[in-house]
Amino acid sequence: NAGVTQTPKFRVLKTGQSMTLLCAQDMNHEYMYWYRQDPGMGLRLIHYSVGEGTTAKGEVPDGYNVSRLKKQNFLLGLESAAPSQTSVYFCASASDEAGTLYNEQFFGPGTRLTVL
């Protein structure tokens, strides 16, 4: 199993450009999450999904959109990139099964985005 994968690994954008980050998981997890990680601020939740076709806002959703058309994929879009969106973006997934011991989140390797 590949676990959680993210593409691309690195990207440089100019202000105003758009892009989509792809997250895929092969663990049949219901829950998926997008975070950003900035120095000294820890992981902050951008958007999340509790199942195929559902999305919800997290702590810092402004400037981002998401879609979950298939259970295994969770897409994060930036419509008009800004320098403040320079960050490392992590996707995570988790099971919703009551019998799962911890329901811990599994993280992808991250996407390093720079907006000039």
Place this chain on the structure above:
Amino acid sequence: GQNIDQPTEMTATEGAIVQINCTYQTSGFNGLFWYQQHAGEAPTFLSYNVLDGLEEKGRFSSFLSRSKGYSYLLLKELQMKDSASYLCAVRALGTDSWGKLQFGAGTQVVVTP
């Protein structure tokens, strides 16, 4: 909401013990996680506490006191590979929480020879 505090950095010698404290304030509590994150890599799950007490997993132990809003991660017999950031995260209680985690800023542990 939740406030989670942990020290920014700790330094210890190889073979020693280090204790990383985490305090939290939450309106609802459904578990506390510790994750390890090496530089440039993804966070990986280390431990989970939902009841008061100590959970031991090899060289790592985690403790929780719900009444005090306090947890610690204990790393014993430190090795150079333990140099990493350690993230404390609290899971909220409630049907609308959907397993969401609130993370602290992380504690950078530096292990010296």
